[in-house]
Each structure stands twice: as C-alpha cells, then as structure tokens.
Amino acid sequence: MAPESPLLSMSKITKSFPGVRALDGVDLDVQAGEVHCLLGQNGAGKSTLIKVLAGAHQPDTGRLRWRGEEVALRSPIAAMRLGIATIYQELDLVEHLSVAENVHLGHEPTAAGFVVRGKAAKASTAALLERLGHAEIDPARLVGELSAAQQQIVSMARALSHDVRLIVMDEPSAALDPDEVDNLFRIVGDLTAAGVAVVYISHRLEEIRRIGDRVTVLKDGRAVANGLPAKSTPTREVVALMTGRNVEYVFPGRPVSPPSGEPVLKVRQLSRTGEFEPFDLDVRPGEIVGLAGLVGSGRSEILETVYGARRPTSGQVLVDGEPLRPGSVRAAVRAGLGLAPEERKAQALLMLESVTRNVSVSSMSRFSRGGWIDRGAELGAARAATRELSLRPDNPSVPVRTLSGGNQQKAVLARWLLRGCKVLLLDEPTRGVDVGARAELYAVVRRLADEGLAVLLVSSEVPEVLGLADRVLVLREGRVVHTAPARELDEHRVLDLVMEGSPAS
Amino acid sequence: MTQPVSPPRDSSTDTVPTAEPPAWRGLLARADVRTLSLLGVLAALVVIGGITKPDEFLDTRNLQLVLTQASVIGVVTVGMTFVIVSGGIDLSVGAIVALASVWATTVATQEYGFAGILFTAVVVGVGCGLVNGVLIAYGAMVPFIATLAMLASARGLALQITDGKTQIVTVPSVLDLGERDAYVLGVPPLVLVFALVTVVGWLVLNRTTFGRRTVAVGGNPEAARLAGIDVRRQRLYLYLLSGLCCGIAAFLLIVLSGSGQNTNGNLYELDAIAAAIIGGTLLTGGRGTITGSVLGVLIFTTITNIFALNNLQSDVQQIAKGAIIVAAVLVQRRTASTT
Numbered sequence: 018m019a020p021e022s023p024l025l026s027m028s029k030i031t032k033s034f035p036g037v038r039a040l041d042g043v044d045l046d047v048q049a050g051e052v053h054c055l056l057g058q059n060g061a062g063k064s065t066l067i068k069v070l071a072g073a074h075q076p077d078t079g080r081l082r083w084r085g086e087e088v089a090l091r092s093p094i095a096a097m098r099l100g101i102a103t104i105y106q107e108l109d110l111v112e113h114l115s116v117a118e119n120v121h122l123g124h125e126p127t128a129a130g131f132v133v134r135g136k137a138a139k140a141s142t143a144a145l146l147e148r149l150g151h152a153e154i155d156p157a158r159l160v161g162e163l164s165a166a167q168q169q170i171v172s173m174a175r176a177l178s179h180d181v182r183l184i185v186m187d188e189p190s191a192a193l194d195p196d197e198v199d200n201l202f203r204i205v206g207d208l209t210a211a212g213v214a215v216v217y218i219s220h221r222l223e224e225i226r227r228i229g230d231r232v233t234v235l236k237d238g239r240a241v242a243n244g245l246p247a248k249s250t251p252t253r254e255v256v257a258l259m260t261g262r263n264v265e266y267v268f269p270g271r272p273v274s275p276p277s278g279e280p281v282l283k284v285r286q287l288s289r290t291g292e293f294e295p296f297d298l299d300v301r302p303g304e305i306v307g308l309a310g311l312v313g314s315g316r317s318e319i320l321e322t323v324y325g326a327r328r329p330t331s332g333q334v335l336v337d338g339e340p341l342r343p344g345s346v347r348a349a350v351r352a353g354l355g356l357a358p359e360e361r362k363a364q365a366l367l368m369l370e371s372v373t374r375n376v377s378v379s380s381m382s383r384f385s386r387g388g389w390i391d392r393g394a395e396l397g398a399a400r401a402a403t404r405e406l407s408l409r410p411d412n413p414s415v416p417v418r419t420l421s422g423g424n425q426q427k428a429v430l431a432r433w434l435l436r437g438c439k440v441l442l443l444d445e446p447t448r449g450v451d452v453g454a455r456a457e458l459y460a461v462v463r464r465l466a467d468e469g470l471a472v473l474l475v476s477s478e479v480p481e482v483l484g485l486a487d488r489v490l491v492l493r494e495g496r497v498v499h500t501a502p503a504r505e506l507d508e509h510r511v512l513d514l515v516m517e518g519s520p521a522s
Numbered sequence: 523m524t525q526p527v528s529p530p531r532d533s534s535t536d537t538v539p540t541a542e543p544p545a546w547r548g549l550l551a552r553a554d555v556r557t558l559s560l561l562g563v564l565a566a567l568v569v570i571g572g573i574t575k576p577d578e579f580l581d582t583r584n585l586q587l588v589l590t591q592a593s594v595i596g597v598v599t600v601g602m603t604f605v606i607v608s609g610g611i612d613l614s615v616g617a618i619v620a621l622a623s624v625w626a627t628t629v630a631t632q633e634y635g636f637a638g639i640l641f642t643a644v645v646v647g648v649g650c651g652l653v654n655g656v657l658i659a660y661g662a663m664v665p666f667i668a669t670l671a672m673l674a675s676a677r678g679l680a681l682q683i684t685d686g687k688t689q690i691v692t693v694p695s696v697l698d699l700g701e702r703d704a705y706v707l708g709v710p711p712l713v714l715v716f717a718l719v720t721v722v723g724w725l726v727l728n729r730t731t732f733g734r735r736t737v738a739v740g741g742n743p744e745a746a747r748l749a750g751i752d753v754r755r756q757r758l759y760l761y762l763l764s765g766l767c768c769g770i771a772a773f774l775l776i777v778l779s780g781s782g783q784n785t786n787g788n789l790y791e792l793d794a795i796a797a798a799i800i801g802g803t804l805l806t807g808g809r810g811t812i813t814g815s816v817l818g819v820l821i822f823t824t825i826t827n828i829f830a831l832n833n834l835q836s837d838v839q840q841i842a843k844g845a846i847i848v849a850a851v852l853v854q855r856r857t858a859s860t861t
Contacts, residue, residue, distance in 0.1 A: 326748060350750030364748055367741040369808045378738055379749045381731040388730045432749065 022085045024049040024214050025070075025101075025183060030079035032065055039065040040076070041238040047183060052205060052215045054225045054247055056259055057235035063218055066235065067185045070216070071103040072096035100182035104172050104189060112161030117142040119160050120175045145174040148207075150200050165192040173204065184208065185216040190224060191448075194311045195512075202228050222252055234258040259453070267456045268484035269463035271504075275487065276303035279338075281353075281471045282440045284323060287332030292318040293495035295332055300440065300471040305462065307474045307486030307503065309511050315495040316475040317359055320442050323473070324356045325349040336440065350379060355433030357426065359444040359475075365429045372413040372420070373399040376431045383435075402431040406461055423447075423454030430461065440471045447481060459485055479508045491515055556802045559853065560817040567821065571828045578831050586710055592823040593716035594619075594774045595793050596816060600723040601767030602794040603815040605760050607727070609740035609807025610665040612764045614654060614672035615794055619787030621676040622646040622772035627689040627782030636695040639776060644769035650676055651765020655758035669761075673791070680784035689782040700777045712774045719770065724812040736760060740807025796843065797822055800850035821846070 025047040032040040040062045047053045057063045068074040069081075072090035081088055083099055090096045096103075110119050117138045118125075126137040142156040151170045154163065160171060169189060176184050186205075190198045205215055205228055219225060225232060229247030233240055234255065241258050280299035288295040293315035300306045310316045321327045323334050328344030335341070342348040358364035367375055376399040377384065384395040399413045408420075408427040417428055426446060433441055443462065447455045462485060466472050476482050482489055483503050491499040491506075491514045499514050571579035578584055598615050605612045625631065626643040634641075650672060657668040691697060698704055699711050706714060727733040735756045738746040747753045768787075775786055799805060800821065801814025822843060829839045 324748075346747060347750050347752055356748055358748055363742070363744060365745050367738055367745060367808070369741050370737065374734065374737075378734065378746070378751070381734055385731050388732055390729055390731060390734065392729070 023047060023082075024084060026082040027066075027070070028080050028082075030066070030069060030076045030081075032069060032074060032076050038238055040069070042079070043235065043238070043240045044243055045233055045240065046244065047214045047216060049182070049214050050209045050212045051230040052209055052217050052228050052247075053244075054229040054232045055216060055218045055235065056225070056232055056255065061235040061259070062238040063235055064187070065238075067103060067187060067216065067218070070096070070101060070185055072101075097179055100180055101185070102176035102179055102181045102183070103185040104169070104176055104187065106187040106189075106191060110160045110168055110171060110175075113159060115157050115159055116146075116154060116163070116171050116174075117156035119171055120145065120156075120178050122175070124178070141178070142174060145177055146170065148177070149173055149204055166194065166197045169193065169201075181213060183214045183216065185218075187218045189217075190219060190221065198224070222255060259451075267459075269460045271463075271487060272303065272467060276301045278302055281337055282323075282473065283333075283335040283338075285333045285335065287319070287322060287334060288330050289318060289322055289327060290330045292322075292327075293492070294497075296490075296497045298473075298490065300473055302439070302469045302471050303466050304488065305466050305472040305474055305486045307476065307482035307489045308492055309476070309479055309482045309489055309515065310492030311477070311515050314492040314515065316477075316492055317444050319492075320356065320444050320473065320475050321358075323349075324354055324442055326356070350436070350438075353437075353439035354442060355379070355436060355438035355440070356442045357429045357433070357444065357446060359448065361422075361425055361429060361449070365432075366417050366425060368416075368418045370417060372403060372408070372415060372417050372428050375417045375428050376402055376413065376435055379432050380436045398435055399431070402435040403428065405434065406431055407457070421451070421454065422449040423451065423458055426450060426458060427461070430465070434465070438470070440473065441465065443472060443474045443476075445476055446474065447476070447478070479511050483508060483511065557811075557813055557817070560801065560814060560821065564817060564821050564824065567824045567828065571824065571831070574828065575831045579828065582708065584827065584831075586705075586708070586713075588820075588823055588827045589713045589716075590710050590778060591827070592819050593710075593712040594771050594778065595790060595797070595823070596716045596819040597719045597767050597771040597774065598787075598790050599794040599797045599815050599819050600719050600812060601764035602791075603723070603798045603801075603803055603810050603812055604727065604736055605665075605764050606795070606798050606803050606805060607740045607807060607810040608736045608757065608760050609743065610658065610757065610760065611795070611805075612654065612669045612761065613666065613791045614650065614669040614676060615764065615768050616787035616790030617673040617676035617680070618647055618650045618765060618768035619772045619775060619790055620784050621650065621680040621683075622769050623775050623782040623786045624680045624684045624689060624784055625782075626772065627691055627776055628683065629689075632691065632693055635693050639691075639693060639696055640773050643773040643776065644766065647765040647767070647769020647772060648762055649765070650768070651762040652758075654765065655761030658761060659754040659757035677784070680786075684782070684784045686784065691776060691780050691782070696777055697780055700780065712777060715770065715774060719767065720812060720816050727810075727812055732756075732759070737808060740804075740809075742808070793819075793822065796847050800847055 023046040025045070027043065027045040030040050030043045031038070043062065043066060045066070055063050055066070065074060069076050069090070072093045072095050075091070081090065088099065090099075111122065114122070117135070120142045121138045125133045126141070128134050139156040143152070146152055146154050146156065149170050151167065154167055154170060160168060163171065169192060189201055193201060205217070208215060217225070217229065225247050231244040232242070232247045232250065232255065233244060234242040236259060245255075278301050280301050282298070282300040284296065284298040286295040286297065298306065308316050308319060318327065322329050325341065325344055325346045325348060333340045334349075336352040336354065339352065341352055362368060367378065373396055377395050381390065384391045384398065396413065403413050404411065406427045408424050408431065417425060420428065430441070446462065447458055450458060462472060474482060474486055483506060486503045489501060489503050489506055489511070490497050491511055493515050598619065602612055602615060622643045625646045626639045631638050631642045654669055654672050657663045658665050661668070704711050727736065735746070735751050738749070738751055739753050739756050743753055772786070776782055797818030798810060798815045799818070801811060801816070801818035803810030803815060825842060825846070826839055829842070
C-alpha cells in the first residue's frame, strides 16, 4: 500500500434529495489492492455513496480524487472509463440476452465499427468466466436461464471485462450459498492481489472479518469511523458505531413449558416434483417451527406451497383439521394462514400506497359494508395493529415506501395481525432489516407466538432459526433430513446436516 | 453481554412521536397540485376561447355543446381509467362503442323502442367486455393483444351489421332526449349521465373495496395475490366495467347523432388513454384519479371546440393534442420528482 496517494479519495461529499440529506460530508479513502468495507444500516447512505462513486448520482458538494487528480464523474460511463465498476445488489442484467452479450453490453467487440463479432465476444467471456472459477457457464446461454448465483458471476465478469481498478460490490453474498461465498472471496483475493481495490458492502460482520482490510462505518449520512482495521476492531464497537448504541444479537426467551394442544397446522406428505419430497409437519398454537437449509433446499418453495401459492404434486395441508383446497391462496387466507414473503417489495407491499392500505388489504371486508369502506374504522384498526408492533413512524398514513426495511416488515405482519390469522408463515423475515431492528422483530414474533399464533419460519441464517424457533426441520436438497428441538442443535451441527445430510439418528 | 430486549427504537424517528404529520399534507398538496394545474390549464383555455371568439365561445349553446361532446368520450374514459389503474389497457373501446351503437339501432332493435335500444347498447358493451375479460384474466392473454383483437373484430362486425350504411333512429323518445326541451336547468341529459358516471366512478375507485382491489392489482399483482385478493376475477370485472361504460357511451352517441354508424367511436381508445394520462394516471398501473381523467377529457374537448371556432383544421388540432400530452407528462414528472 502506498499511503501517500490513495487510489480514490472522496472528501466532504454531500448529497441531498428532497427532504433528505443522504450524505453529509462523507470522506472515503481507498488504497489500491485493499478490500475496503462499507458498513451501515439501511438508510445510512451506503447506496447513495456508491452511486456517487459509480457516476449515477452527482454530489452536491465535495471532491473526488482519482490517483491524486481531481475528477468529476458526470455519468456511469465516465466512472467506467476511469476503471470503476459497480456490481449492484439488484442485478442489472438483460435477461433475454446471452451471457456473452451481457458481459460485452455497451462495448461489444466489433468489426467495421458496428458488426458484432460474436465469436470473439464468446471467447473472451469464456476466459473471464474461467478466471472467476465458473467455466461451466455457457457464454451462449440466456442470462434469464441462470441461477441468481450464476447471474452474479456474469455481473462480475462484466465488471472485469473493462480495465478495472476499483470494483464496488453491493451485498454480493446476499444471494449466495456458503460454497459460492467461498468462491466469491477467492475472486476478491485474486483481484486485490492484482492491485485492484474492492469496496465491499455487507451486512454480515463475519464476512468483513474474513476478507476486509479496512472498514468505514456510515450512519445517518456521515462517516462515523474511517478506515478501522477490519480484522481487529471488536464487533461490539462496530455495531455500536452503526447503531449508535450497544446491541447484541439477542433472541427472546422461549416459554417455560413447550406448547401443547392440537396442532393448528398439519402438513401431510406434501411434495412438489423437482422441488421437495413428501414430508410431514405439525405446528401448534404458540409454537415457532423453523426450516433451515441452503438456498435451493426447497425452503421457500415449501412455504409457498403450504400457502397455496404453488400447487402441490401430492399431499395435504390441514388447518384445524380441515384440508385446504390445494393451490389456492384465497382458501389458505380464509382458513387463517398469512405469509410474509421473502421479497417484501415485490411480493407483499403496495409501494405507492399508505401503510394503512397495505395493512388493511387482506381484511377489507371487515371495514366495509356492501363494498363500501368505512375509512375511519380502517384507519383506526390499522393504527391499532401498527402500534401493537411499535411500527415507526407512528402514523399509518405515510407511504409505505418511506419506511425502513424493518418497519416495512412490521407493516406486513400488521396485515396478518389485523386479519386475525392463526398461522404465520415467515420467509426470511429479517432480510434487508438492519442489525438494530432485528432483535425487535424477533421479540415481536415471539410475542405473537406467546399470544397463541403458530409460526413457520424459514431463514438462511442458521443462528436466526436456532435462536427463534422452538423446533427445527433441517432441509437438504428438498428432503427433511433431521427434526429436533432447537435447543438440542447448534450452528455447527445444522451446517453439517445441511451440507452432508447424514443425520446421526 | 446479554441484555434483555428492550425494543430498540428507530433512532431516526424517535423524536416527535405524535406530531400529526406533514406526510399526509404533502400527499394532499401533491394531489392538489395535479388537479389544480389541470384546472389551471382548463381555465386558461376558457380565457383563450373567450378572447379569440368572445361571442361564440362563451355562448350558452356552445358551452352545452362542448359538455355534450365531452360526455361520450368522458364516460369511456372513466372505464378506461379503471383498466389502466389496474395495470391493463383497453384498445377496443372505440370499436365496442361502434358495435353497440349499430347493434342498438338495427331496425329489429328499434322495434323495442327506447328500452330496447338502451338495453342492447349496454348488453353489447358488457358482452364485449366479458370476452376481453375472460381472455385476459383466465386465458392469460396480454391486454394489449386481447383488446386489439376485439378492436378488429368488433369493427368488422359493426360493418357487417350496417353494410356501411348509417342507421337512422326513428324512436321519438330517444331523439327527444337530445332536444333542448329535455334539458334540466339548461343542462343536457347526456351531460347529467356523464356527471353521474363520473361521481359513481370516483366513489367506486376511492371508497369501495372494488377500487382498492383495482389499485392493488395494478400496483403489485403478485402482492395482491399473496394478500388473498382474487386477481383474475378482479381483472375480469374491470374489463366488464370498461365494456359497460362503452355501452353507455354508445347510447349517448345514438341520442347525440340520432343514428348508429360503424365508423362511430373512431380512435376513442387513443383519446381516452390520452385523457387518462394527462390526468395523471400511471400507464404502468397502481395510480390514477377519475378527477384527473375527466379534466383531461374537458381539456381536449375544449381545445377541439376553440380550434373549430377559429376555423383551424383538424390536422392542427391533432398536432396540438400531441404537444399537450407530452407537456403534461413532462410537467407531472417534474412535480413528482420534487416531492
């Protein structure tokens, strides 16, 4: 590292949007060949900062120096020309184009200036993919046919197809399995060894420990810490910087006596060909049952099939002993099921609407007579439901899109609370929810269970399943390989099970 | 250290917990800005009309004529607004109006008098809407294609029924409805129908579960489905509603013109979509207002009237319409991005 002249130096960057100061005098120095981690809760300004870096946003004030020279990034193309590439969390690939076409989009190898030389593009794409450890991806395949992890590799190949000196990765591990993450880290290692700088954004502290060199922590649009050593700064200190308070990953206590009584949800020999094999499952009122497994183990598919959003190949779902009509969400909702899906924005929320309307959407018949909505009653009920979950801000008339991730999740929970559902299906309930808000969400789920709700929980974060659930089903490639009370399992054991699939029982 | 969970509050919001919010005010203000700007444009047009042709434009008869002309396309636009808010499109409205107007004015239908004509117009409209709705909701056809097919077939059928001839209405009670004697306090009955459809449309969109479902289906169909809404049935109902509006509009047109023609309702689909768009309805669905759409209709009709009074040809009118659509969308994008 050559400390006298950083590769990139941003100083006093400010950026305001109507009503929000997204960045308030942020400094960031990145050295060639380092992994510089960017930490911060949702809304801390990470996304805005990397968009400034990518040339997608223009800062209001502040300076940007690139290899010692002051530059202005007027457009994404300007940033790319300097050698700054960004891999966004929401992948920006064109599904209907091939891998090679995506990788070379905007800078296709051409003959006579406009005829695309497809073979050359494929060859160089294949070389890039091999360098990334994914020679099995065919450059001729359509991107839409690839898995999320493979799409991420394509996105990375695209970044590398430019002469890149700095790569920004926005939560690159979010959609990846552990072995994919290992591969990602290997790639990051290769890049930095070649002198490329990586700006790495992640919620996962353990990743930052593994590959990070330095950490910059953002909070409320300010850099509250610059260039901390990534490996030696204590976790508590980092979390305290991010949240402005000391929070541990705390799970609420379990009830003293395990829930008894008749199961409210019974799943019998439910299966979907190619997704998961027949299995049985009971959830009692007051009980939280967790499904642990890797991406692709069939977790979300099981949840959506129980909910009727997918039609089962075989088997039954019974609520209070009554079989549900298969493949009907409406039957499931009517019987008392509620789903908080994995992709909140895409699958649960009406982003243009207020919190009230998002909460009331599944219980409209309760505030209406002959189709006519009593808006006073609706607002009152929505307010009561959101208050019970201490949703912030305490005003259900605000648009739901203005809420933080954790509060948006609460809006979804409030929807089912208001509906008075008996079984809550939670798919990755804390995805996109910052560390500080997670503990609160856990407490909310446990409290709802204590009040008699049956909860079926899916999470890719093993500690979350173990900490929150009473009983855990471990899944591997669509099969339930182990069932045990959560307190008899630990993270190591679960990871063994999901990877090896060799139940000791 | 394991602390008990005291729910950590969102640091950004734990100030002023109860201050009743600038948020809804902001929303209200924005809705108002949009409506007010449309009203402003309409007022400006009235001023322009009043200045260029003071005697003719502000004449009561002319204003009655403008409103009457707005009524037919206005009723169609109300239905179209619902469809667009739900994320769909109905390209067949003009053709449905044509088909309904000729079917309701055949010699055979006219034998049944006023009720026969009204009934036929409405049933033909709803029937076409039913075909659209079934194809789109249960046949999983793209609305653009299904209604394009309906546009072609309904026009063809209308031509087949009339053989290209104008069908004169001979039922006195229908014709009387268009006469001055039928005016209520100076307001033509057609305009009253338009007003009624507008009010009912507004209430349905803003105050009923049907309206909420429409917005939910348009805003995020997957979320609506997973929230327990029957998305397909809702889509079917919406195209039925659009067909119903076309049937009513066809009846109004029969009263207005005293005839049924297979060329009726030409390009109504584009006029209705344009009016909804300048009224602030998102073509991608999830947002739109009846008020905006109706103001859009009034703006277009007023422009047409002013141009006609000033002896400007329809080619100039068309160019002006296009310019207004572009201007309205640009202005709205600006107001949207500053809030």
